Structures are given as C-alpha cells and as structure tokens.
Amino acid sequence: MTWKVCVCILSPVNERLPSDVEFRLLALAVEERSGREIAREYKREVGRSISYGTLYTTFRRLKDAGWVRVREDEDADGRLRYFQTSGAGLRALASARAHHASLANFQLGVAR
Amino acid sequence: MMNVVLGVVGTMVLVLLFGAVVSIVLAIRRRLWYARKKVAIARICIEELRIEEPRRGLAPPPRKWAVSIDFESGSKPLIFLQMRGESARRVVDLIIPRLRRIGIRDYSFIAGPLAQASAEAHFIRSQSRVFAPEGVVTPVEGLHVRNSARVIKRPAPGRVLALVRWFCGRETRDLIDVIRADLDRDQRDMRAEGHGPALIWFQQTVCEWREILGIAGRFLLRLAVTLNPLAKLIDRQ
Numbered sequence: 001m002t003w004k005v006c007v008c009i010l011s012p013v014n015e016r017l018p019s020d021v022e023f024r025l026l027a028l029a030v031e032e033r034s035g036r037e038i039a040r041e042y043k044r045e046v047g048r049s050i051s052y053g054t055l056y057t058t059f060r061r062l063k064d065a066g067w068v069r070v071r072e073d074e075d076a077d078g079r080l081r082y083f084q085t086s087g088a089g090l091r092a093l094a095s096a097r098a099h100h101a102s103l104a105n106f107q108l109g110v111a112r
Numbered sequence: 113m114m115n116v117v118l119g120v121v122g123t124m125v126l127v128l129l130f131g132a133v134v135s136i137v138l139a140i141r142r143r144l145w146y147a148r149k150k151v152a153i154a155r156i157c158i159e160e161l162r163i164e165e166p167r168r169g170l171a172p173p174p175r176k177w178a179v180s181i182d183f184e185s186g187s188k189p190l191i192f193l194q195m196r197g198e199s200a201r202r203v204v205d206l207i208i209p210r211l212r213r214i215g216i217r218d219y220s221f222i223a224g225p226l227a228q229a230s231a232e233a234h235f236i237r238s239q240s241r242v243f244a245p246e247g248v249v250t251p252v253e254g255l256h257v258r259n260s261a262r263v264i265k266r267p268a269p270g271r272v273l274a275l276v277r278w279f280c281g282r283e284t285r286d287l288i289d290v291i292r293a294d295l296d297r298d299q300r301d302m303r304a305e306g307h308g309p310a311l312i313w314f315q316q317t318v319c320e321w322r323e324i325l326g327i328a329g330r331f332l333l334r335l336a337v338t339l340n341p342l343a344k345l346i347d348r349q
Contacts (some may be wrong), residue, residue, distance in 0.1 A: 018179045051319075052291045053326035066192070078293025096134075 017096050018067070021050070021058055026093045027066060031086040035059070039088075059083050067092050134275075270295060273320050276327065284327060291323050 018026055022044030024046060028038050035055055045048045059081075062068040071082040085093065270292050277288040295316060302312045 021309060027339060035290065036297060039294075051322050051326050052294050053323045053330070056287050068290065077296045079290050080293065081290055 016065070016092075018092055020033055020060075021054075021098050022062060022067075023093070025055070025058055026062065026067060026085050026089050028057075029083040029085045030090070030093075032071070032082050035070065035083065037083050056081065062089065065092075164303075174244070270320060273324060276324055280327070288327070295319055295323075 024042060025038065026060040027065075028045070030040050033041070035052065039050055039052060039055055042055070059068055059070065063070050065088075067086055069084045069086050073082060248279065273288055273292055273295075277285050298319070299316055300314055302315065307315075
C-alpha cells in the first residue's frame with residue numbers, strides 16, 4: 001500500500017487535469033451543443049445552475065487549452081456559440097476520469 | 113490614512129453621481145424617442161416566414177413570424193417569433209406584450225385579415241376577434257394609431273447589460289452579446305411556457321445582475337492577477 005502512496009505523491013504531473021467545472025463541461029460537450037443547451041444540461045445533471053458568463057469564460061479557457069472546438073452561429077435572437085470536445089479534450093477527460101478512479105481506489109484502500 | 117478614506121469615499125460619490133446623471137439622460141432620451149414616435153408610426157406588418165425544417169418526432173414544423181414596425185422616420189424595429197404549430201391568434205397574443213415593451217399600448221392597428229373587429233379597440237384582450245385561418249400569410253396594414261406610445265417605466269431586461277457592455281473590451285463585448293441573446297431566448301421560452309410578465313421580468317433581472325456581477329468579479333480578478341501574480345492561484349475553478 002505504501003508504495004502506491006509514494007507513486008501517487010512522487011509521480012510527475014506533466015499535463016494539467018481539468019478542474020471540476022471544466023471536467024463536467026467537457027463531458028457535456030462531447031456532442032456538439034450550444035452554450036444554452038449545455039447550461040440546461042448542467043443544471044439537470046449537477047442540480048445547480050451555472051451562469052452563462054462562467055460557462056462561456058470556462059469554455060474560452062478550454063478552447064485556449066485546445067480541449068474544445070468552438071463554432072459561431074447566428075439566428076433571429078442573436079449570436080450562438082456551439083461547443084464540442086476535441087480529441088485532446090477527450091484525452092484530458094479520460095485522464096481525469098482515470099485520476100478520479102485512482103483516487104477513489106486509493107481511498108478505498110486506506111479504508112480497508 | 114484619512115486622505116485614503118476621503119479619496120475612496122469621494123470616488124464612490126463621484127461614481128454614484130455619474131451613474132445618476134447617465135440614467136437621467138437615458139430616461140430623457142427614451143422619453144423623447146417615444147414622444148417622437150407617437151405620431152410617426154406608419155405601418156405594422158405581421159407575416160409568416162416560410163422556413164423548411166425537418167419534423168422532429170410528432171412535433172409540427174416550426175413556423176416563424178416576423179412583425180415589422182415601420183416608422184415614418186425610417187427606423188424599423190423587427191420582432192421575430194418562432195413557434196410550433198400555433199395559430200394566428202396565439203401569435204397576436206405573443207406580439208402584444210412585445211409591442212407593449214416597445215411602448216405601444218393601443219392595439220387598434222391590428223386589423224385586416226389577421227385580427228378584425230379590433231380597429232377601435234383599446235383593450236384587445238377583452239374584444240371579440242376574428243382571425244384568419246391557420247397558415248394564412250397575412251400582411252396587416254395598420255390603420256392608424258391613436259395615443260400610440262407611452263413610456264414604459266420598468267426598463268426591459270438586458271439594458272443594464274448593454275450599458276455595462278459599453279465599458280468593456282472587445283472580448284467581453286462578444287461575451288455580453290452571446291449572453292444577451294441567450295437571455296432573450298430564455299425570456300421567449302418562459303413566455304411560451306405561459307409564465308407571467310412579472311415573473312419573467314424578475315427572473316431576467318436576477319440573471320442579468322448575476323452576469324454583471326460575474327463580469328465585474330472576473331475583471332477584479334484579472335486586475336488582482338495583474339497587480340499580484342500570486343492571485344492567479346485563485347483563478348482556477
């Protein structure tokens with residue numbers, strides 16, 4: 001068990017893992033969706049709403065990291081932004097899931 | 113220390129005074145605008161826009177309606193409504209709150225094929241109306257508008273956000289444009305769900321101020337990061 005703890009602590013972290021909100025947004029944008037649809041899904045999944053400003057700012061950060069593709073569109077009401085997780089985003093999502101799973105296993109191991 | 117406190121208080125007073133002056137100027141400008149429009153409405157036209165979209169499940173195809181209001185001065189605000197299989201009567205019921213928002217309180221212009229027997233009506237909701245059959249394209253020629261415009265005292269949601277936009281950089285302006293469009297869509301959906309105007313206004317105002325505070329918070333955070341790079345540690349969500 002001890003060596004697992006050492007590996008966890010001492011392993012070099014080469015790539016940034018998505019934060020909690022980023023992780024959820026990446027997972028929701030696996031299919032291409034508009035920001036408004038994602039906000040609705042976020043509220044349904046998480047149970048609390050996210051403001052459009054936070055959502056779009058977070059997606060801008062994800063876009064800068066290369067994890068999300070953004071498409072602009074326009075309809076009668078005004079501008080629309082569509083988001084879809086890119087290949088790098090899917091890889092980041094997978095590594096974050098693996099990280100969370102390893103943490104869960106680690107906690108289970110400690111409990112035993 | 114005293115000088116700093118006096119400086120901060122003085123700045124706050126100046127900002128408040130500036131805000132008060134700006135709001136008074138905007139109110140006067142709006143009032144003048146509506147006063148000009150009072151005698152200048154030339155034509156109101158309601159028409160169905162034909163759009164070809166595939167059916168989704170059992171839902172009828174969406175129908176989009178455009179309401180254009182021509183003023184003699186040349187300005188032309190447009191209202192678009194997208195509805196699924198709604199009758200012309202429902203369209204009129206949705207258009208009226210929009211017109212009220214613009215400042216038109218007398219609906220005597222709604223006449224012709226779409227809504228007859230209302231040329232003399234002041235309160236269209238209490239009138240018996242005869243509508244054209246569903247699906248008929250109905251250009252409506254306005255007869256005339258008496259007492260057409262009154263100033264709405266309650267500002268429509270989105271105005272404060274538009275004011276904030278004026279002070280922002282290009283990137284935040286883009287963000288505010290998208291947010292305002294989304295808030296408009298939320299408002300339209302709430303109206304289609306049958307919520308009352310007061311609730312819609314309250315919800316929109318709350319959302320608007322939430323967005324404004326978020327934008328202000330992010331600005332302060334960027335400022336803190338600029339002044340002290342260690343503040344970047346709290347920038348991650």
